Amino acid sequence: MPARSSASDPLSMMLAPPPNETEAQRAARLEAEVEAKRVSDMIDEELQRQEKADKRGPKAVKILLLGQSESGKSTTLKNFQLLHSPKAFKAERASWRAVVQLNVVRSMRLILEVMAQAQAALHSPSSGFFDDADGVPQLPTLTADHLKLKMRLSPLLQVEETLVRKLNPAGSVEREATQLARATEPAAHLDAANMELARARSREVAINSQFAWKGMFSKLVANPRGSFESDAIDWDDPQDPGRILHACRDDMIALWNDPTIRELLEVQKVRLQDVPGFFLDDLARITSPRYVPTDDDILRARLKTLGVSEYRFTIREGRLHISREWRIFDVGGHRSLRAAWAPYFDDMDAIIFLAPISCFDQVLDEDPSVNRVEDSVLLWRSIVSNVLLANTSVVLFLNKVDILQAKLDAGIRFGSYIVSYGNRPNNYENASQYMRRKFAQILKDYSPTPRTFYQHFTTATDTKQTTEILRDVQDTIVQRNLKSSKLIS
Numbered sequence: 001m002p003a004r005s006s007a008s009d010p011l012s013m014m015l016a017p018p019p020n021e022t023e024a025q026r027a028a029r030l031e032a033e034v035e036a037k038r039v040s041d042m043i044d045e046e047l048q049r050q051e052k053a054d055k056r057g058p059k060a061v062k063i064l065l066l067g068q069s070e071s072g073k074s075t076t077l078k079n080f081q082l083l084h085s086p087k088a089f090k091a092e093r094a095s096w097r098a099v100v101q102l103n104v105v106r107s108m109r110l111i112l113e114v115m116a117q118a119q120a121a122l123h124s125p126s127s128g129f130f131d132d133a134d135g136v137p138q139l140p141t142l143t144a145d146h147l148k149l150k151m152r153l154s155p156l157l158q159v160e161e162t163l164v165r166k167l168n169p170a171g172s173v174e175r176e177a178t179q180l181a182r183a184t185e186p187a188a189h190l191d192a193a194n195m196e197l198a199r200a201r202s203r204e205v206a207i208n209s210q211f212a213w214k215g216m217f218s219k220l221v222a223n224p225r226g227s228f229e230s231d232a233i234d235w236d237d238p239q240d241p242g243r244i245l246h247a248c249r250d251d252m253i254a255l256w257n258d259p260t261i262r263e264l265l266e267v268q269k270v271r272l273q274d275v276p277g278f279f280l281d282d283l284a285r286i287t288s289p290r291y292v293p294t295d296d297d298i299l300r301a302r303l304k305t306l307g308v309s310e311y312r313f314t315i316r317e318g319r320l321h322i323s324r325e326w327r328i329f330d331v332g333g334h335r336s337l338r339a340a341w342a343p344y345f346d347d348m349d350a351i352i353f354l355a356p357i358s359c360f361d362q363v364l365d366e367d368p369s370v371n372r373v374e375d376s377v378l379l380w381r382s383i384v385s386n387v388l389l390a391n392t393s394v395v396l397f398l399n400k401v402d403i404l405q406a407k408l409d410a411g412i413r414f415g416s417y418i419v420s421y422g423n424r425p426n427n428y429e430n431a432s433q434y435m436r437r438k439f440a441q442i443l444k445d446y447s448p449t450p451r452t453f454y455q456h457f458t459t460a461t462d463t464k465q466t467t468e469i470l471r472d473v474q475d476t477i478v479q480r481n482l483k484s485s486k487l488i489s
């Protein structure tokens with residue numbers, strides 16, 4: 001078909017300028033055309049923006065995890081990951097293997113530290129560990145075999161250095177915070193040794209969430225075939241942490257199971273079982289060449305948080321199955337890191353506050369004059385009274401109830417530390433309900449506006465129980481969103 005000339009095309013004819021157009025008319029027409037194009041471009045832009053927004057879905061739900069250090073925030077985040085991205089969670093096993101190794105080495109370092117202190121005490125009669133009457137040492141005596149074990153385990157400190165160097169690039173501030181104890185050099189006298197032990201107890205590896213540490217560890221411990229099920233140790237590398245731990249395996253087991261060492265730890269009031277990241281009862285499994293952490297190991301592994309980490313997932317809501325993005329923010333709970341929380345208060349849908357109520361007989365590492373439960377209570381008060389958070393839903397996890405139960409069963413008296421508890425029965429039922437009422441009352445007294453809140457007794461290391469609770473929390477927030485967007489009444 002022959003192409004139509006513009007002279008016969010009705011559209012061209014309609015758009016063509018009038019044949020007798022004056023200069024002024026032409027200028028006005030061109031100006032109107034420019035204006036029409038501007039308006040049309042604006043409309044296009046708005047349509048594109050809306051299209052993008054529709055694709056992105058409704059506004060994201062934001063949840064902030066708060067609580068003191070070691071309260072279980074990162075453990076709760078791991079539970080969210082396990083619930084929504086189980087494959088990605090499992091793919092990170094190699095990285096967590098390194099953290100479990102660090103935890104083992106930390107526990108062993110504490111034992112070596114206690115041994116060094118006992119040795120120092122022998123040379124210091126004024127140490128307070130000698131009976132005033134007959135001058136006999138009150139500490140169990142270490143034999144030559146113990147000292148041989150201690151010497152043979154000194155390569156473990158090197159393992160820690162290797163792993164820490166990998167975790168924190170040289171020169172970063174976090175590296176300084178993780179400097180290692182010299183457990184092999186006994187302190188000159190007991191006061192110094194005591195201080196060294198106290199420092200060693202609180203010194204732990206911390207990670208800045210902005211640093212891609214998981215990538216570093218995957219490279220370090222995954223085998224060349226990328227499979228974690230097979231041998232994950234590089235036997236050609238004498239520095240390989242897995243290789244050194246494997247070589248020290250029998251000595252570590254012997255030391256941990258030695259009755260004199262257990263007695264020494266008891267006299268020094270070092271309960272390694274209560275230190276987060278305790279794996280000494282699993283040494284044979286963890287130091288085996290093909291060790292791959294289980295979900296349970298990953299939840300129990302302890303890595304202190306510096307900075308803020310964010311985890312995103314999508315949930316389909318309501319009958320219309322509208323996808324909505326959820327963002328969970330995990331912050332560091334150490335006192336020096338709490339100032340970094342405030343910028344996140346704006347625009348949060350919910351806060352999950354973790355209060356580890358098992359810590360009633362412990363003090364803060366950052367201030368030994370403060371009881372840990374007291375710190376949680378004060379922190380809760382400052383959060384619920386904060387006007388920036390007045391419209392934010394609050395969910396309280398009274399966490400570590402497994403440890404609370406164990407401590408009360410072992411006869412540790414709740415009322416000796418929480419004085420207001422008085423002479424109430426020293427059992428789980430009464431103590432846990434007492435704490436529940438205490439936190440609820442503070443919310444009632446200090447919240448700027450009356451608000452409902454949800455509270456749960458939790459054991460964040462118990463994935464089954466925690467995922468059920470997290471599902472519950474999610475449902476509550478979804479229902480609230482649907483109500484406020486009037487999708488349900």
Ligand SMILES: Nc1nc2c(ncn2[C@@H]2O[C@H](COP(=O)(O)OP(=O)(O)OP(=O)(O)O)[C@@H](O)[C@H]2O)c(=O)[nH]1
Pocket residue numbers: 067068069070071072073074075076276277278299300301302303304305306331332333334399400401402403458459460461462
């Ligand atoms: N037994 C027991 N251990 C728990 C529980 N919750 C957390 N833990 C352990 O306690 C340790 C500390 O938990 P994290 O989740 O690292 O604590 P956090 O609040 O993130 O601490 P920071 O990062 O320092 O602010 C980890 O080793 C956990 O495995 C619990 O309910 N019971």
Ligand SMILES: [Mg+2]
Pocket residue numbers: 073074075303304305330331332333
């Ligand atoms: Mg953390």
